Structures are given as C-alpha cells and as structure tokens.
Amino acid sequence: MxxxxxxxxxxxxxxxxxxxxxxxxxxxxxxxxxxxxxxxxxxxxxxxxxxxxxxxxxxxxxxxxxxxxxxxxxxxxxxxDVDPRAVLEQRDCGAISVYAQxxxxxxxxxxxxxxxxxxxxxxxxxxxxxxxxxxxxxxxxxxxxxxxxxxxxxxxxxxxxxxxxxxxxxxxxxxxxxTLEFKPDEAGVDRCGQCRACLDVCPTDAFPAPYQVDARRCISYLTIEHKGPVDLGLRKGLGNHIYGCDDCLAACPWNKFAQVASEMKYHARDELLAPKLAELAVLDDAGFRAYFAGSPIKRVGRDRFVRNVLYAIGNSNDPALRPVAQSLCEDEDDTVAEAARWAVAELDHSGAAGS
Structure with a gap:
C-alpha cells in the first residue's frame, strides 16, 4: 500500500x-x-x-x-478546561467523571x-x-x-x-x-519511570501492583458497572464520586501536555461540573432520564445513580443533607433504601462525633 x-x-x-x-x-x-x-x-x-x-x-x-x-x-x-479534582473538596456536590459531563x-x-x-x-x-x-x-x-x-x-x-x-x-x-495493508508505526515506549502518582492517589487502593487494576475496588467500576450494594469497607473511599473517577488520570504529570478538547460536545455542561447532591438524590426515573438525556450516565439508570448519590451524602459530613437521605429510606428499590439508611447513620455518627 x-x-x-x-x-x-x-x-x-x-x-x-x-x-x-x-x-x-x-x-x-x-x-x-x-x-x-x-x-x-x-x-x-x-x-x-x-x-x-x-x-x-x-x-x-x-x-x-x-x-x-x-x-x-x-x-x-x-x-x-478545569481541574476535575476541585469538586472533591465540595462535599455537598457530586463528582462526575470528565468524559460523562x-x-x-x-x-x-x-x-x-x-x-x-x-x-x-x-x-x-x-x-x-x-x-x-x-x-x-x-x-x-x-x-x-x-x-x-x-x-x-x-x-x-x-x-x-x-x-x-x-x-x-x-x-x-x-x-x-x-483489509488495506499499511506500514505500521513504532510502538509506544513506557515513560512512567519511577513515578507512582496515579497509584498513590487512588482512594480505594484499586492497584494491587503497578500496571494492574482490580476492578472490584475501582471507583469507576463501583459507580458504573457494579449492581447492588457496594461493600461497606469501600463506601468511605468513594467520597463524593457519583459517576466514574478521574483521580488516577488527573494525577499523571504527563498532563502538562494535555490539550482542552476542541469538540464542544465534550465540554462540560455547567450543571454537571459540581451538581448538588440534594437535587440529584430526589430525581425519580422520569426526572433522571430527562436530566441525563444524551449522556452516558443515563445507561446506569436512576436506582444505581441515586445509590451513588446517597453514598456521597453519607460521606459529606453535612447534616443539612440528612432529611434528603431520610426521605429515601423506604424507596421502592432495596439498594437505594439501604444506601439511604447507611447515609443517615453516617451523618448521625459524624454529627455525634463533632458535637
């Protein structure tokens, strides 16, 4: 060719x-x-x-x-065009992976x-x-x-x-x-060196060793692919991640060469940069589908998404969010209801500890 x-x-x-x-x-x-x-x-x-x-x-x-x-x-x-880690400090908001905004x-x-x-x-x-x-x-x-x-x-x-x-x-x-035959390009060369930034930043220790990932501990997997309740020992590590996780990507020093996307369809919707947990938790199925129309988030469905939001509420240490979690303790979806009860218990515990 x-x-x-x-x-x-x-x-x-x-x-x-x-x-x-x-x-x-x-x-x-x-x-x-x-x-x-x-x-x-x-x-x-x-x-x-x-x-x-x-x-x-x-x-x-x-x-x-x-x-x-x-x-x-x-x-x-x-x-x-912004540091995706900034929202992690806003505990009354949810963190959504950059690609899904x-x-x-x-x-x-x-x-x-x-x-x-x-x-x-x-x-x-x-x-x-x-x-x-x-x-x-x-x-x-x-x-x-x-x-x-x-x-x-x-x-x-x-x-x-x-x-x-x-x-x-x-x-x-x-x-x-x-079926066309082209001359292949030279393969990429590993340039990570001794850097461990991506490994050390993971909140749930999802990397058993460099170049290995255990999906069962990965926040992206847990918030998107995993069905049912998330293991109790992993919930605190989720922080306020409600869909996906960019922590290991964002930590990479090679991002100094990163470029802002030229495709406007990848630029974040304002309402998804730091969405309020209180507003997301109360979405019913129709509201969820309307809010995330055209978004990959729509694929996980309302129940799994609200489960994630409730874990974030439980991790927020924000007593103002307790009524929101309380209102979902009898949700029709068993996993959502269990996540709501966990969130209430966590907020009560953090409130008692802080008093």
Whole structure:
C-alpha cells in the first residue's frame, strides 16, 4: 500500500477532528491473551461478565476479523478546561467523571470514525484498491489500549490507561480495522519511570501492583458497572464520586501536555461540573432520564445513580443533607433504601462525633 495513502489518512484524521492517528497490525499484541486470561481467572473483572465473553476475540484481534491486515488507532481528545479534582473538596456536590459531563462519546466518536472510514474506502478506490473496514469504539471485543500502545499513540501507564506525550491521559480510543495493508508505526515506549502518582492517589487502593487494576475496588467500576450494594469497607473511599473517577488520570504529570478538547460536545455542561447532591438524590426515573438525556450516565439508570448519590451524602459530613437521605429510606428499590439508611447513620455518627 502506498505510503502516500497513509500520509493522506493521517491528514484526513486530523481534518475530521482526531488528535492522533497511528497504525499497527492485528497480530501486534500477542501478550494480551495470556494477561487477559490471568485477569479473568483472578476474578478482577467483578460483575463485568462481558469481559469473559468472546475472550478468543478480545485476546486476539487478528481472530476478530481474519481478513484485516491493519488496525488504524485514533485518539479522540476530551481534555477538560478545569481541574476535575476541585469538586472533591465540595462535599455537598457530586463528582462526575470528565468524559460523562456532556454528550455520550460513543455516539460522537463513532460518527467521526465512520466518516474517516468512508473517506478511506473512496481514497483507496481512486488508487485501484478495494478496501473493507470495520469500526469499533469501546463496545466490541477489542482491546483498544494494548492496540493503541502497539500503534504508538502512547503507552499503558501504571494505572493501565493509555498515556500520550501529546495528550496526557485525556483521550478516548477508536479503531478502524481494514483489509488495506499499511506500514505500521513504532510502538509506544513506557515513560512512567519511577513515578507512582496515579497509584498513590487512588482512594480505594484499586492497584494491587503497578500496571494492574482490580476492578472490584475501582471507583469507576463501583459507580458504573457494579449492581447492588457496594461493600461497606469501600463506601468511605468513594467520597463524593457519583459517576466514574478521574483521580488516577488527573494525577499523571504527563498532563502538562494535555490539550482542552476542541469538540464542544465534550465540554462540560455547567450543571454537571459540581451538581448538588440534594437535587440529584430526589430525581425519580422520569426526572433522571430527562436530566441525563444524551449522556452516558443515563445507561446506569436512576436506582444505581441515586445509590451513588446517597453514598456521597453519607460521606459529606453535612447534616443539612440528612432529611434528603431520610426521605429515601423506604424507596421502592432495596439498594437505594439501604444506601439511604447507611447515609443517615453516617451523618448521625459524624454529627455525634463533632458535637
């Protein structure tokens, strides 16, 4: 395949809004299967049963679509314009992960990927090449992070997420598998050195060792994927995180190179920067769906979200929030009701201790 087409591809990727574009081969991550299986065998995926499904594809990208000869990895920048850790000091407010403070990135990124894919098919056709593509963004059995490192977008940091010298930690990954054969880029090189910032900042000790994460202790997992009550021993560590967590990402010193997202759909809605816990806790199902229309938060549903809000209320040490928690102690959802009773007990305890 002509190098001219690859150069044109990189230029077009930038033109449609991607922050970086690199290429690797589908068989560039042979180590993934063994690591994935060990992760699953240890049970570190928690309730995310989907990780164990189609593991033969997830662990071997070249098996997912045997006809593919290249994987085009794209970085989608969503860098914030404020420090996401600032809200952690506002205990009457909830902390929402940066990526979820506006539109669902799955929809935004996939449209951009499809646009680039259509361009590639047409451009290859003009050179007499027939191109087929498959587009993926976080919803298929594709290990985007190892592929992103293999393609040279960055390296997997000690928090397991991809880090870029160009973008820091704030970017999504998208993939276009294609039957076209491009010269692969050089793989990313680990530049974490002796730094432990991401490991040491984790409130729930979710990292058993550098480069390893136990989802069962991760705040992002607990507030999004975990169904039912969160273990009592982990609730205090949740602080006021009510959807996701950016602590390990925000702590990375490579963020000095991060850029503010140019895509306005990733800029935070004002009401989601530091939403009041008292207002979120009383949302019914219809109110929840209306408030989070178009947001990835909508996926978890009202009950799981309000459960998270109640844990934050219990951690707030704010007696003014007690009536809000009390009003939900008999909620129709058992998990919400239990979280409300826990919050009331925690506020009563903190009030007694402070008196």
């Amino acid at each position: 002509s190098g001219d087409l690859k150069a044109a591809l990189v230029a077009e990727a930038e033109a449609v809004g991607f922050a970086d574009c690199r290429v690797c081969r589908p068989d560039a991550v042979p180590q993934v299967m063994e690591r994935l299986q060990a992760y699953l065998d240890d049970g570190r995926h928690g309730q995310m049963g989907w990780m164990a499904e189609r593991v033969h594809w997830r662990g071997a990208p070249d098996a997912l679509w045997p006809e593919a000869k290249s994987v085009i990895m794209l970085a989608e920048n969503y860098g914030p 506006n539109k669902d990135y799955h929809d935004v990124a996939k449209k951009r990927l499809k646009r680039l894919g259509r361009w590639l098919i047409e451009a290859a056709g003009k050179q007499g090449q027939e191109a087929q593509i498959k587009v993926f963004v976080d919803t298929a059995p594709v290990m985007e992070k190892p592929l992103g490192m293999a393609a040279g977008l960055g390296w997997q940091g000690k928090h397991s997420n991809l880090v870029s010298r160009k973008l820091g930690s704030w970017f999504f990954l998208g993939a276009i598998f294609t």
